Amino acid sequence: MVYGAEMAKLVTLAVDGIEVQVAEGTLVVDAAKKAGVYIPVFCYHPKMEPVGMCRMCLVEIGRPLINRETGQFERTEDGSHKMQFGSKLETACTIPVSEGMLVRGFTEKVLRGRKDILEFLLTSHPLDCPICDKGGECPLQNLTMDFGPGKSRFIYDEKMHLSKHVPLGELIYLDQERCIQCGRCVRFQDEIVDDPVIGFAQRGRALQIVTYSEPGFDSYFSGNTSDICPVGALTTSDFRFQARPWELNYAASICQQCPVGCNLTINVRREDKSGGAIVVKRVMPRQNEWVNEIWICDKGRFAYHYAESKERLTQPLLRQNGELVPASWDEALNRVAEGLKTAGKGALTLASGRLSNEDLFNLRILTEALDGKAIQYTNLAGGDLVAQVGVGQGTNFADIGAGTAILVVACDLEEEAPIYWLRVKQAAERGAKLIVANPRSTKTDRYATHTLRYPYGAEAAIVLAMLNSLSAKRPDLPKGVQEVARSAEVQAAARAFAEAENAVVLFGSEGTGLAASRPLAQACANLLIATNHVGRANNGLIGVWHSANTQGAWDMGFTPAEDLGAALHSARALYVAAADPAGDDPALAEALKSVDFVVVQELFLTETARLADVVLPAQSFIEREGTLTNAERRVQRYHPAVPERSGPLADFAITARIAERLGLDLEARIPLRVMERIASQVPDYAGVTYQKLAEVVDQWPIVGRADLYYGGTTYENSQGLGVQLQPAAQRGEQIPLGWLQPSEVVMAGETDILAVPITRLYDRGQTVVPSDLLHQRIPEPYLVLHPQTARRMGIVNSSPVDLHLKGVVIQVTAFLDESVPENVALVPRSMGIPITDPVPVEVEVAEKIVA
Ligand code: SF4
Ligand code: SF4
Ligand code: FES
Structure with a gap:
């Protein structure tokens, strides 16, 4: 067995009689794992530097004796190395392998050491496994069963009692009693994400994890600490006391929030309090070392609640006498087909990268059949x-x-x-x-x-x-x-x-x-x-990109309009899917009013949907399957996690049903069949099949439920790593340089300042706001100024200001930051302020404070 980087020098050692070759510098604990030998760990995590804090990984290590005079290995009569074992047990997580090493992981001495360490860790542990969220997937519980003492010599009252419900922020709770002081969480925040917002306070048995930030645990990656915490000390607010791990079913998914395309596992359970429905209980990372390794951000973990929002559209709506009223699917689809047919060549479709490749493909084919134009709703070209x-x-x-x-x-x-x-x-x-x-x-x-x-x-x-x-x-x-x-x-x-x-x-x-x-x-x-x-x-x-599948939208033939307002003004019929132009920009809302016939396919009754003639309810990603193409052009598949709700349909299926009414044959039932058409009609996707997307290879580190002591409770990936597409240049095509003259730099005038759009992770988007948990992190509309610029205008930090933008006055909060260039106002997108491009604006102290 040979593991490790190809170019690195290899070292041979034996772990419990199994010979293994690994790259020089590999730690004994990793070498053992690669040899298939089980050495338990708590503080060690293969993605972080070892610290040797918990002593759970104690083993006996023997090294070949070297003759000091000759520098050669000393040999026994049969020619094998003479071995020397240390008198003490050693921590496998801190010792690098060396040539000829012998590691013993299951001798009596080792087992005694392991038992002592577990007894020590349990002296202050509450043993509340029956009510602990980690129970059933807890390394401490399982290792105690395997190696621990059968009985505690401590009486309950002698234990150190600490607080059990400590919010470290609104997303993560700490049970201080359960913490075994392994430091994984603190090291993750420090080493992996460089947000050192939590740390240790106190000493000895009273040692506790505390947060130093305001708001608490202020990091976009906090949820990962609950996956790698080897006990139930850190839990997420939405899973805490909600279900037991063994009750959960799971489905492989892909995050829909940004273009990274993190691999997810969605845990679901049928439950009484939800009326017997199968509901999502938590979102976990799924390992894909090419994409997200074993991590996800908090938006990807907590924003899924939008899919279960009570505000979701459940029925088609038709405009009658100026009002949107519920209708059957047949009525709605017939009306859409009729409207699109009447519009003839003037039909536009407008869709965003929130849709899957299958949805976008069907929509583009329908648009072409109508001799229309498929426009992508995006703010980023390329x-x-x-x-x-x-x-x-x-x-x-x-x-x-x-x-x-x-x-x-x-x-x-x-x-x-x-x-x-x-x-x-x-x-x-x-x-x-x-x-x-x-x-x-x-x-x-x-x-x-x-x-x-x-x-x-x-x-x-x-x-x-x-x-x-x-x-x-x-x-x-x-x-x-x-x-x-x-x-x-x-x-x-x-x-x-x-x-x-x-x-x-x-x-x-x-x-x-x-x-x-x-x-x-x-x-x-x-x-x-x-x-x-x-x-x-x-x-x-x-x-x-802003959306998870913007690249897929480009690949499926959707391109942005240079002037979307003008395009809308010239349209006779408009089919909008997964986009809310009217909500984002009042000018586009006006333009929409000039279109004779508007269809909106959405999850919620958006501002654009309110202006539509027909509204079609679409399924969310947890109810259906499809593929997304991430920013590195890796095509990845997501699966349904919960059964279909009655009412909404998958976007590709809605389009196919409309197409059917117009005499066009599109796949309406199985996304796999749509992908077959994509593969045969979109050259870059040739050879992509759902089978190929499902292929996996061994990944390192080993994670998942089968081996949960190692990389945490992150799920292993047995459902597919996706397929990365070749760009044209890799297929041998010569790509010429293209010269586009950059525009002149817009500068602020003497009385105004330049407002520029920026992106914030937590914004007021359709797929963020319905998640109550994230509300405290979604700011009210604001702008950011350089202190010098603010002083000139008499504005102080956190004060309300009037922002004059595109003829309207919006009251927002002004924050000051020295890193912002002077005479510039940073204005976040999707935060209730209709900013799309850099634009000169006026900012002044608010005339009256809005309650
Ligand atoms: S909270 Fe969990 S991860 Fe953090 S030190 Fe305690 S046991 Fe380790
Ligand atoms: S939002 Fe982006 S980075 Fe965060 S989990 Fe989703 S895909 Fe990953
Ligand atoms: S000391 Fe090795 S796992 Fe903690």
């Missing part, structure tokens, strides 16, 4: 470029380190795609050169080797400036950025990028609208092409 020069098949951030350059431009990675932030951080820690280009500082800067600042509006220009410093072909740069472009930082960053063996660019939408994002995406593609960083694994372009 998916066509990603299809050409996106990261190559075989890309894995885990393989990225020294020798690779990563450019993150116009993107607050932690807010826009939290797990990408983790993966980029880890790559930088392994030695990748991280170039962060953004007008203000973000958390990604902490790991940057080069930080480039530019004025908002100069996103494309800063990337072209890097290219200019490398190439004789010099695109003109707008005035506002010429000085920045000549700076030594830009030149050094460009050199680092060009000289790297591999290079990846992640571009986002910080400060840009759709119009500015096109030249940005093109500039990024040019930089990659010109430096020969395309067509291979771990090289290429990644769009940090």
Whole structure:
């Protein structure tokens, strides 16, 4: 058996008689796991540095004797190594393997040591397994059964009694008595996510986990600590006291909240209090070392409640006498077919990357049959470029380190795609050169080797400036950025990028609208092409989209309209799916009113749905299956977790039923069959089948219920790792440079300031607000100013201000932050403020305070 990195020197050792070869530097505990030998751990976690705190992994270790004079191994008469075992047991989690080592994990001495450690840990443990959420999947419970003392020598009253219901924030609760002080949670927050917001207080048996942040446990990754806590000390607020692990069923799913595409397991249970319905009890990570490893962010874990919201649409609605009234599916679909037929060539479909590939494919085929236009609802362009020069098949951030350059431009990675932030951080820690280009500082800067600042509006220009410093072909740069472009930082960053063996660019939408994002995406593609960083694994372009399947929407043929308002004005019929233009922008709401016939297919009665002639209720991701294509173009499948509700239908099925009424044959029942059509009609998806998406390989570390002491209660992946598509450059196509002149940098005037859109993880989107748990983290509408800018206008921190935007006045709270450029207001998207592009605005102290 040979494990470990191919290039590393291999070391041979034996664990309980099983010979194993592992890479030099491997810890004994990992070598044993790879040999299939079970060495229990508590504090050790294969994703974190060992600390040797709990002593659960004690083993006997023998090393070959070396003759001090000759430096050679001493041998017995039969030629084997003379072994020397230490007098004491050693911690397998802190000792690296060495040649010829013998490890004994089950001798009497080891078993006695294990029993003593367990007895020690249990001296202050409450033994409330019957009511503990971890009961049934608890390493302490199981190890006590396997190796612990049958009886406690402590009487209950001698135990240390501590608080059992301590909220560390609104998402995570701590039971202080259950904590075995392994430090996994504290180390995770510190080492893995760099949010050191929890720590130890007190000493000895009174030692407790406390939160240092305000609000408590202020981290986007807090839920992961409940997975890796080896006891029931940390539990999530929504699963706490809700179910026992053995009652749960599970379904494989994919997070629908951002373009990372984290693999999930949805745990469900039929329960009395829900009227006998099968309901979701919790969302857990599912291992995919290529995508999310074993982590997910809190949005992915807690936002699913929207799918169970009572506000969901359950019945089609038809407009009659100006009112939307309930109707049967037949009535509604007949009305839609008639409306689309009457509109003839003027029909538009508008859909977002919230839909699956199967939905988008059916919708695009229907649109083409109507001679209409399939428009993508997005604020970020460039998916066509990603299809050409996106990261190559075989890309894995885990393989990225020294020798690779990563450019993150116009993107607050932690807010826009939290797990990408983790993966980029880890790559930088392994030695990748991280170039962060953004007008203000973000958390990604902490790991940057080069930080480039530019004025908002100069996103494309800063990337072209890097290219200019490398190439004789010099695109003109707008005035506002010429000085920045000549700076030594830009030149050094460009050199680092060009000289790297591999290079990846992640571009986002910080400060840009759709119009500015096109030249940005093109500039990024040019930089990659010109430096020969395309067509291979771990090289290429990644769009940090707003929706989980924006890339799929591009691939299925949906492109954004340059001027959506104008497109709507010219439409005679409009079919909107998974998009709320009227809710996002009052100007688009006005434009919608000019369309003769509007159909909306949605989960909720959105502002757009309120204006529709027909509203069609769609299923949520927990009730159906489909595929999503993530930002690295990995196609992944999600499965139904709960039975269909009566009423809503899957989006692809609704479209197929409309198509049927128009004489067009589309697959209405089985998404697998839609994927077969996609594979035969969309060349990039040739060969993609549901069977291929279901393929798995062994992953490291071993996690899951079969081996839950090791990586935590994260689920192992037996349902599929997905298929990463090849970009055109990897298929051998020559991709030419495309020159798009970046727009002039918009500057604030003398009396106004420039409002720029930014993205926050917790916003007021349809799929976030229904989750009560996240409410405390969703801010009220606000903007952020530089203190100097605020002082000029008499604005103080946390004060209400009037924001004059597009002819309306909105009252928001102003916060001050020195990292924001002067004369700029950061305005979060999807927060009730209709901002789509950078725009000059006026901000003033609020005239009257709104109650
Ligand atoms: S709360 Fe859990 S993970 Fe944290 S130190 Fe205690 S036992 Fe370990
Ligand atoms: S990082 Fe993105 S895909 Fe992953 S769990 Fe969070 S929101 Fe979902
Ligand atoms: S000391 Fe090795 S697992 Fe804790």
